[in-house]
Amino acid sequence: MKVEVVNLKKHFGATRAVDDVSFSFSSGQVVGFVGPNGAGKTTTMRILSTLDEPSDGDAMIDGVSVVEEPERARHLVGYVPDSLPTHRDMSVHEYLDFFARAYDLKGERREQVIESVEEFTNLTGIREKMLNALSKGMKQRVSLARALLHDPPVLIMDEPAAGLDPRARIELRELLRVLSSHGKAILISSHILTELAEICHAAVIIEHGKILMAGAMGDLLMSSVPRRTVLIRVLEQQEELHRELLQMPHIENARLIGSEIALEVNGTEETCCDLLVSLIQRGYRILEFKQQRANLEEIFMNVTKGVVQ
Amino acid sequence: MTVRSVLRQKGLLARIDDWMNPIVIKELRQAVQSRFVVTALLVLLSIQLLAVGIYILAWRSALIDLDAGRWVFMLLYGILLGISMLFVPLYTAIRLFAERSDTNVDLLFITTIKPRSIIAGKLFAAIILTILIFSACMPFMAFTYFLRGIDLPSIFVVLLLGFMIVITCTQAAIFVASIPVNRVLKVIFGLVVLWVFLMIFISTMGGMNELFRMGIGSRLGDWEFWEGVIGFLSLFTLLIGSFFVLSVAMITPPAANRGFPVRVFMTLAWASLGITVLIGSVINKTHTPVAVWQVVFSSTFALALFIAVSERDGPGRRVLRSVPQSKLKRAVAFFFYSGAASGLTWASVGIALTLTLAWIWSKLLPAYSNHDDLIGGLKWMGAMCLYFFCYALSGALLRRHLLSKVGSELTWIFGLILMIGGIVVPFMIGYLLFFGDEWWKEDYENWLVGNPFAWNGISSKALYLGIAVVWAVLVAALNLRWFIERVSGFRPLIAPIDQSGSSVMAQIHDANIAFEPPGRQERQDA
Structure with missing residues (x-):
C-alpha cells in the first residue's frame, strides 16, 4: 500500500492553495503534515479524501487515482476532519451505526464492526451517551472510530489534536501508534509539533502551497543543524576535561554546565565517534555521550516565513 | 406467534x-x-x-x-x-x-x-x-x-x-x-x-x-x-x-457531473407534459394547456440560462472521465453534462424547441379556442427569452474579461445587475430628459426597451425586438470562440502523456519526496 501525491496543484482563482506538491508514503508510516495556517494542508488532505478536485496533478492510493476513480479511492481512505461530530439527539452508538450503514455494512457484520471499533477506541463505556454531551477528547475518539469503520488502509487526519487536553492527546498518540503498527498509512497535520515529532516517521513542511522541506524524521532533524551539539557527562575530572576539550581540533565551543559539558563540534558523525574514542583512550570515565538533535519546532521556525495566502 | x-x-x-x-x-x-x-x-x-x-x-x-x-x-x-x-x-x-x-x-x-x-x-x-x-x-x-x-x-x-x-x-x-x-x-x-x-x-x-x-x-x-x-x-x-x-x-460536489440529472429530469418533464397538454388540447379543443406549458417551460429555460453561465467554465476531469467515446453519444452528452457551454446550449435549444412546437401547434389548429392567447404568449415569451439570453451572456463576458478574479458561480449576479440596469436606466433617462411633470401622460412606452417583461406594454415592438436581436447576435459572436473551445475540449479524458512517452503513472517515480517504510528504515539504521 502506497500513497503517492504527484505534482498536485489547486488554484482558487489567482490563489495557489497547493502548488506542485509531490510526496509519497507507505503502510505503517505516520507522516506529519506541517505548515502555518493557510499553507495548503487542509486543501491537500481534502483532495486526498476525494472531497476536492485538484486543478492539476493527481494522488494515487494503492494505484487508485482520487481524481479518476473517487468511488474506489473512498474505500481506501478514512478522513478525520478538523471539526468534531455535532449531531444532536444522537448517541455515540447511533452515530457509528449511521456511518456503518452509509459505508454499506450490513446485518451482523455491521454490529461486529461497530463493537470492535468502539472497543479499539475505548468508546464502549460511553456508547449510549449523546454526542453533544461528550468532551472534545471523546468526540475526537468518536471521529476516529467513524473513520475506521470501513477499515481503510490510509488515514488522513486534519488537526486531530487541536483543543485536546494532555491526557486526550496522549491517548490519541497511543491509538495512532497502534494503528501504525497495524500497517495503516497515516497522514496527520498538527500545530503541536512536539507531539508530531514523537509519533511521526516522516514529515512534510509546507508553506504557501509549496513543500519547503520533507523527509524521514531523523534526516530532517539532522540535516537542519549547521553544527553538532554533543553532551558529555563524566564521573569525575569535569573541569580538566573541559580545558582539554577547548584545546582539541573541531571543537568550536565547550561549556561546563553542572556535571555536564556541552560541545559544539564542527564535523561529521565520524568526527564525533573519533572524539569519543580519543576521550576513552585518555582515561576519562564517560557516563554519557549524547548527540543533541534539533527539534521539529526549531526546524519549522527556521524554514517557514509565516506567509499566509 | x-x-x-x-x-x-x-x-x-x-x-x-x-x-x-x-x-x-x-x-x-x-x-x-x-x-x-x-x-x-x-x-x-x-x-x-x-x-x-x-x-x-x-x-x-x-x-x-x-x-x-x-x-x-x-x-x-x-x-x-x-x-x-x-x-x-x-x-x-x-x-x-x-x-x-x-x-x-x-x-x-x-x-x-x-x-x-x-x-x-x-x-x-x-x-x-x-x-x-x-x-x-x-x-x-x-x-x-x-x-x-x-x-x-x-x-x-x-x-x-x-x-x-x-x-x-x-x-x-x-x-x-x-x-x-x-x-x-x-x-x-x-x-x-x-x-x-x-x-x-x-x-x-x-x-x-x-x-x-x-x-x-x-x-x-x-x-x-x-x-x-x-x-x-x-x-x-x-x-x-x-x-x-x-x-x-x-x-x-462541484467536481461531479451535477448538471446531468437536472437537465435529464427537466427534459423528460418538458416532453411528457408537452405530450399531455397536446392530448388535453385536442380533447377540449382549446389552446389553453399549450399556452400554459409554453409559458412555464420558456420561463424555466430562460432562468436556466442564468444558472448555466454560473456553472464551471469547463467540465472538470471527473466529468470528462465519463464523456462517451462515440461521436454521436458525445454530441448528445454535451447537451446534458455539467459545464457553462453545455448548459447554455441546453437552455437555448429548450427555448427554441418550446416556442417552435407551440407555434406549429397554433398554425396546425387555428380553430381551437384561445388561439390569440397562445400567439400573444409566444411573442411575449420569445422576446423575454431573447433579452434573458442577452443579459446572461453579457454577464458572462463581463466576468470573464473584466472581472476574471471573481468565481464563475457568481456570474448570474452580473447578469442580474445588467438586467436591473437595463430595466431602470433607459426609463430614468427618458424621465429625466424628456418627460414633463405628469410622466404617465407621456408616451413613455418606448423607454421600456431593455425590459425583458415589457412586450405587452411597449408600443414600438420592432424597435424593442430589433435591439434584442442585434444584441443577441453581438454577444453570441463575442462568446463564439469561447464556446468552440469548450465544444472541442469536450472529449473523453486520456491520461496526459509526457515527452518521453510515459504516462502520469510513470511520473510518480520522479516524485521529489518518498519515504521508506519504517521497517526498511530501521534495518538501514541498524
Whole structure:
C-alpha cells in the first residue's frame, strides 16, 4: 500500500492553495503534515479524501487515482476532519451505526464492526451517551472510530489534536501508534509539533502551497543543524576535561554546565565517534555521550516565513 | 406467534433494516428523541382539541345547522395545514442547513452514500413525520363527519391534497437549505419561502372552501373533476421532482457531473407534459394547456440560462472521465453534462424547441379556442427569452474579461445587475430628459426597451425586438470562440502523456519526496 501525491496543484482563482506538491508514503508510516495556517494542508488532505478536485496533478492510493476513480479511492481512505461530530439527539452508538450503514455494512457484520471499533477506541463505556454531551477528547475518539469503520488502509487526519487536553492527546498518540503498527498509512497535520515529532516517521513542511522541506524524521532533524551539539557527562575530572576539550581540533565551543559539558563540534558523525574514542583512550570515565538533535519546532521556525495566502 | 417473531425468524426484519436508507433511520431516530418534534405534535393536538371544544361550547346552536361539520372541518384543517406547512419544512430544512454548515455532509460524501440518497432520505423522513401528524389529527377530522355538512370522500381528498402540499413545501425548503450561500442570504431566502408558503396556505384554504361548496362526493363521477386531480398531481410531481433534482445538484460536489440529472429530469418533464397538454388540447379543443406549458417551460429555460453561465467554465476531469467515446453519444452528452457551454446550449435549444412546437401547434389548429392567447404568449415569451439570453451572456463576458478574479458561480449576479440596469436606466433617462411633470401622460412606452417583461406594454415592438436581436447576435459572436473551445475540449479524458512517452503513472517515480517504510528504515539504521 502506497500513497503517492504527484505534482498536485489547486488554484482558487489567482490563489495557489497547493502548488506542485509531490510526496509519497507507505503502510505503517505516520507522516506529519506541517505548515502555518493557510499553507495548503487542509486543501491537500481534502483532495486526498476525494472531497476536492485538484486543478492539476493527481494522488494515487494503492494505484487508485482520487481524481479518476473517487468511488474506489473512498474505500481506501478514512478522513478525520478538523471539526468534531455535532449531531444532536444522537448517541455515540447511533452515530457509528449511521456511518456503518452509509459505508454499506450490513446485518451482523455491521454490529461486529461497530463493537470492535468502539472497543479499539475505548468508546464502549460511553456508547449510549449523546454526542453533544461528550468532551472534545471523546468526540475526537468518536471521529476516529467513524473513520475506521470501513477499515481503510490510509488515514488522513486534519488537526486531530487541536483543543485536546494532555491526557486526550496522549491517548490519541497511543491509538495512532497502534494503528501504525497495524500497517495503516497515516497522514496527520498538527500545530503541536512536539507531539508530531514523537509519533511521526516522516514529515512534510509546507508553506504557501509549496513543500519547503520533507523527509524521514531523523534526516530532517539532522540535516537542519549547521553544527553538532554533543553532551558529555563524566564521573569525575569535569573541569580538566573541559580545558582539554577547548584545546582539541573541531571543537568550536565547550561549556561546563553542572556535571555536564556541552560541545559544539564542527564535523561529521565520524568526527564525533573519533572524539569519543580519543576521550576513552585518555582515561576519562564517560557516563554519557549524547548527540543533541534539533527539534521539529526549531526546524519549522527556521524554514517557514509565516506567509499566509 | 406474533408477526414480529415470524418476521424475525425469516430474517425479514434484518433485510428490511439493511435495505433502508441510512438517512431515514438517522432522521427518524433523531426525530423520536427530539423535544421539538414531540412538543410540536402535542401542541397541534391540544390546539385541535381546544378548537373543537370551543366551537361546540360557544356555538351550540350551530350544531343544529346542517353545515356544522364543514365549518369545524375547515377550522381543524386550517390548523393542521398551517402547522404542518410551517413545522415539517422548517424542521427538515433547519436540520439540513445545520449539517451543511459544518463537515457532516462532507463526511457523508466520502462514504458510499450518494447525494440523491441524502436528499431522498431527508424527504422520506419528512413524509413519515407528516403521515404521523396527519394520522394523529385524523380522529378529529373523522369526527366532523358526524356533525353533518361534509362527506367522507371530501375529507380524504382534501387531506390528500393537503398532504401533497406539505410534501411539496418540504421539498422546496430542502432545496433552499441546500443552496450553498451564507447565513444571511439563506435567512432572506427562507423569509421569501415563508411568504410563498403563506400565499399557498391562503389559496389552499380558499380553494378547499370552494371545493366543499361544490361538493366533492357528488363530483367523483365527473371527468372534469379527475382532470383537475390529474392536473394537480402533475403539478406536484413536477415541483417535487424539480426541487429534488435541484437539491441533489446543490449538495453534489462541484467536481461531479451535477448538471446531468437536472437537465435529464427537466427534459423528460418538458416532453411528457408537452405530450399531455397536446392530448388535453385536442380533447377540449382549446389552446389553453399549450399556452400554459409554453409559458412555464420558456420561463424555466430562460432562468436556466442564468444558472448555466454560473456553472464551471469547463467540465472538470471527473466529468470528462465519463464523456462517451462515440461521436454521436458525445454530441448528445454535451447537451446534458455539467459545464457553462453545455448548459447554455441546453437552455437555448429548450427555448427554441418550446416556442417552435407551440407555434406549429397554433398554425396546425387555428380553430381551437384561445388561439390569440397562445400567439400573444409566444411573442411575449420569445422576446423575454431573447433579452434573458442577452443579459446572461453579457454577464458572462463581463466576468470573464473584466472581472476574471471573481468565481464563475457568481456570474448570474452580473447578469442580474445588467438586467436591473437595463430595466431602470433607459426609463430614468427618458424621465429625466424628456418627460414633463405628469410622466404617465407621456408616451413613455418606448423607454421600456431593455425590459425583458415589457412586450405587452411597449408600443414600438420592432424597435424593442430589433435591439434584442442585434444584441443577441453581438454577444453570441463575442462568446463564439469561447464556446468552440469548450465544444472541442469536450472529449473523453486520456491520461496526459509526457515527452518521453510515459504516462502520469510513470511520473510518480520522479516524485521529489518518498519515504521508506519504517521497517526498511530501521534495518538501514541498524
